[in-house]
Amino acid sequence: MVDVLRYRDDEPVADPAVTVDSFAEQSNAAAVRIEPGDDARDLLPHLEQLRLVEVNFPAFTDGRGYSAARILREAGYAGELRAVGDVLLDQLGHMRRCGFDAFAPDKPIEAADAEVAFNRWPEVYQATGDGRQPIWAKRHG
Amino acid sequence: MYKYDQYDQAMVDTRVAEFRDQTQRRLEGKLSEDQFKPLRLQNGLYLQLHAYMLRVAVPYGTLSSAQMHMLADIADKYDRGYGHFTTRQNIQYNWIKLEDAPDILADLATVEMHAIQTSGNCIRNISSDQFAGAAADEIADPRPYAELLRQWSSFHPEFLALPRKFKIAVIASQTDRAAMKLHDIGIRIVKNEAGELGAAFYVGGGMGRTPMIAPCIKEFVPLDQLITYSEACLRVYNRYGRRDNKYKARIKILVHELGKDEYTRQVEEEFAHLQTQGIEPPLAELERIKAHFADPAFEAAASDDLDLSDPGFALWVERNCVAHKQPGYIIANISLKPVGGIPGDASAEQIHLMADLAKAYSFDELRVTHAQNIVLPHVKKADLHALWQKLDAAGLGTANLDTVEDIIACPGLDYCSLANARSIPVAQKISQRFAETGKTETLGELKLKISGCINACGHHHAGHIGILGVDRKGVENYQLLLGGCEGDDTSLGQITGPGFDEDGIVGAVETATNVYLANRQDGERFLDTYRRIGMAPFKEALYG
Ligand code: HEM
Ligand code: SF4
Numbered sequence: 001m002v003d004v005l006r007y008r009d010d011e012p013v014a015d016p017a018v019t020v021d022s023f024a025e026q027s028n029a030a031a032v033r034i035e036p037g038d039d040a041r042d043l044l045p046h047l048e049q050l051r052l053v054e055v056n057f058p059a060f061t062d063g064r065g066y067s068a069a070r071i072l073r074e075a076g077y078a079g080e081l082r083a084v085g086d087v088l089l090d091q092l093g094h095m096r097r098c099g100f101d102a103f104a105p106d107k108p109i110e111a112a113d114a115e116v117a118f119n120r121w122p123e124v125y126q127a128t129g130d131g132r133q134p135i136w137a138k139r140h141g
Numbered sequence: 142m143y144k145y146d147q148y149d150q151a152m153v154d155t156r157v158a159e160f161r162d163q164t165q166r167r168l169e170g171k172l173s174e175d176q177f178k179p180l181r182l183q184n185g186l187y188l189q190l191h192a193y194m195l196r197v198a199v200p201y202g203t204l205s206s207a208q209m210h211m212l213a214d215i216a217d218k219y220d221r222g223y224g225h226f227t228t229r230q231n232i233q234y235n236w237i238k239l240e241d242a243p244d245i246l247a248d249l250a251t252v253e254m255h256a257i258q259t260s261g262n263c264i265r266n267i268s269s270d271q272f273a274g275a276a277a278d279e280i281a282d283p284r285p286y287a288e289l290l291r292q293w294s295s296f297h298p299e300f301l302a303l304p305r306k307f308k309i310a311v312i313a314s315q316t317d318r319a320a321m322k323l324h325d326i327g328i329r330i331v332k333n334e335a336g337e338l339g340a341a342f343y344v345g346g347g348m349g350r351t352p353m354i355a356p357c358i359k360e361f362v363p364l365d366q367l368i369t370y371s372e373a374c375l376r377v378y379n380r381y382g383r384r385d386n387k388y389k390a391r392i393k394i395l396v397h398e399l400g401k402d403e404y405t406r407q408v409e410e411e412f413a414h415l416q417t418q419g420i421e422p423p424l425a426e427l428e429r430i431k432a433h434f435a436d437p438a439f440e441a442a443a444s445d446d447l448d449l450s451d452p453g454f455a456l457w458v459e460r461n462c463v464a465h466k467q468p469g470y471i472i473a474n475i476s477l478k479p480v481g482g483i484p485g486d487a488s489a490e491q492i493h494l495m496a497d498l499a500k501a502y503s504f505d506e507l508r509v510t511h512a513q514n515i516v517l518p519h520v521k522k523a524d525l526h527a528l529w530q531k532l533d534a535a536g537l538g539t540a541n542l543d544t545v546e547d548i549i550a551c552p553g554l555d556y557c558s559l560a561n562a563r564s565i566p567v568a569q570k571i572s573q574r575f576a577e578t579g580k581t582e583t584l585g586e587l588k589l590k591i592s593g594c595i596n597a598c599g600h601h602h603a604g605h606i607g608i609l610g611v612d613r614k615g616v617e618n619y620q621l622l623l624g625g626c627e628g629d630d631t632s633l634g635q636i637t638g639p640g641f642d643e644d645g646i647v648g649a650v651e652t653a654t655n656v657y658l659a660n661r662q663d664g665e666r667f668l669d670t671y672r673r674i675g676m677a678p679f680k681e682a683l684y685g
Contacts, residue, residue, distance in 0.1 A: 036384075060176075060179075060302070061179060061262070061302050062302060062384055063262075063299070063300070063301065063302025063303060063379055064379060064380055064384075066298065066299045066300075066301075066302065066379070067299055067376055067379050067380050068380075070299055074414070074418055088176060090163065090176075090180055091301075091302075093298075094296075094298035094299075094301055095298070097298035098298050098299055120155065120158075120159055121152075121155055121296070122151055122155065123148050123151050123152060123155075124296070125152070125292045125293060125295055125296065125297070126293060126297055126298070126420065127418075127419055127420045128298060128299065128420075129418060134422075135148040135149075135152075135292070136292075136422035136423070136426045137422075138148065139146070139148070139426065139429065140423055140425045140426060140429075
């Protein structure tokens with residue numbers, strides 16, 4: 001069991017996450033795992049029942065999971081969004097901006113180091129739906 | 142010129158701190174080379190044959206004198222006294238130490254510069270027309286749009302691990318001087334029938350091993366949807382671009398495999414969705430940026446007279462200067478292609494001098510061109526002769542813009558770890574040969590481009606004459622291509638036939654130009670004659 005860095009107040013889901021394929025068949029699961037090749041939009045009709053979506057990063061250089069995360073958040077998904085796999089310190093901040101609020105890295109990351117990474121960027125240029133005000137909004141506030 | 146406010150400055154300062162920390166962790170062994178590589182690449186640091194190479198961003202090719210001076214200082218302090226201007230309007234240093242990189246970035250940040258996303262699989266530095274804001278034929282200055290896109294693409298969290306690198310060019314005039322259709326996204330600012338400005342999107346162009354010309358996927362994107370539309374293009378690519386084979390990972394392959402119509406349909410769907418997400422900066426932001434690019438204080442009564450009695454000056458004006466939109470002013474190109482020199486190289490002293498001249502004669506502004514030259518965009522005609530004399534005295538007055546001597550060449554086997562063959566010595570020999578035979582002027586406009594391998598960093602596909610270095614049984618060999626063009630009538634060069642050795646390729650170029658001279662009709666450039674008579678006469682002369 002890997003350590004999970006979690007930035008939510010609700011109770012974690014205990015159920016193991018099922019694949020997108022098996023979710024399509026037995027769609028009462030509350031936890032599902034997306035692989036890079038899966039289409040996050042397949043989950044949109046079921047967001048109400050989902051409480052945990054894991055997005056797998058088999059290699060940190062494969063950035064499809066960033067889009068998957070934003071698509072889910074843009075559609076209103078409010079449950080836990082957990083990045084799992086090859087999740088590294090230098091990518092944490094970007095993942096957070098795309099809507100991830102939990103991280104299960106293959107190689108554990110110290111909570112204190114993660115905190116530094118999240119606070120690295122005092123300003124941001126883009127609106128990504130993470131609640132941060134982009135620079136352009138501050139300029140024309 | 143664009144000036145940073147406290148936010149822009151905070152962004153580059155933060156980046157310096159972040160990279161210092163990453164480099165530290167690498168040097169301490171806490172980051173593996175595999176983990177560090179994408180991080181250093183996104184800061185422009187490549188590991189090459191002899192040392193690290195650092196690529197510094199010159200957004201849309203525009204520099205102030207202070208920035209140019211800093212580039213010279215860096216060449217002196219951290220390199221061997223040289224900088225190399227590249228086809229992506231950036232500058233590269235070939236002899237950098239990893240330990241120095243954070244300090245270099247800190248120095249750059251003091252003059253509002255950086256190396257952010259100048260390599261790696263992310264959105265790269267955005268290129269533009271080198272005559273922006275000065276060209277007589279532009280409908281708008283394209284740089285405010287490029288700056289808006291620069292900010293949007295800097296550290297965009299969704300697009301930092303794309304399938305492959307991503308290059309965007311923005312132009313706004315009739316003539317395409319930026320090879321816009323050979324970019325992942327080419328944007329042309331256009332006017333619709335109502336007289337409003339908008340953006341035409343060309344997506345899926347590129348060079349490399351499978352060169353493709355970008356099709357237009359949308360004729361008119363209103364200016365207040367520019368970022369949203371770009372984001373839609375990128376998201377479809379990030380999700381569906383191929384990741385199984387890095388040679389098929391560029392967006393051109395996705396657009397080609399899906400077909401332009403299907404790709405466009407997916408972008409439109411994403412666009413419709415993203416329009417509900419509030420990701421577009423307000424038009425006021427574009428207006429704020431535009432104010433930075435207001436015309437300099439041109440003298441309204443500046444005279445259009447030019448005294449061309451000095452023949453050396455007259456030739457340089459004819460070859461290297463271009464019409465300006467403002468009466469009494471002219472655009473002056475500084476060729477970094479002295480006969481027998483290394484294309485795009487400049488010494489620290491030359492860079493300092495160009496900075497000083499920009500301050501004295503060009504409202505403090507310079508541009509880097511994709512043909513690896515420097516532009517002083519706003520020179521008063523009355524000052525032109527004095528400027529030329531100073532350039533000439535420093536070896537910067539070569540009158541050969543767009544001629545066979547104005548060669549684009551990649552670093553090739555002299556520096557690059559991927560090279561099959563050397564590019565620089567071939568460029569040197571060709572320019573020497575034509576300068577000696579005195580044919581350069583007779584040939585007129587002739588764009589010659591050399592790449593040391595199939596990656597095409599030297600744009601060989603787009604040369605009127607292209608040269609491609611290949612490896613033939615362990616020996617450097619050069620293929621000849623004819624008929625490429627990067628402008629509005631973009632075309633890709635065709636290979637003539639079997640390759641040549643280093644001396645053979647110089648002779649082959651000369652043979653091809655002889656075919657042109659024998660066949661040309663009034664006013665035809667090399668490219669025009671080739672298009673009219675086709676490959677056969679050239680083949681005949683080369684191999685017959
Ligand atoms: C010396 C180190 C360099 C390396 C290792 C390198 C590597 C590459 C590679 C692998 C590609 C092919 C990308 C693809 O097709 O997906 C490429 C393309 C390109 N590079 Fe370089 N390059 C280097 C230097 C340069 C320099 C100095 C310039 C500018 C003068 C440059 C400009 C370009 C351009 C314009 C392309 C074609 C872009 C396209 O396909 O859209 N590169 N480079
Ligand atoms: S074309 Fe090839 S040899 Fe030339 S710089 Fe690019 S990768 Fe290196």
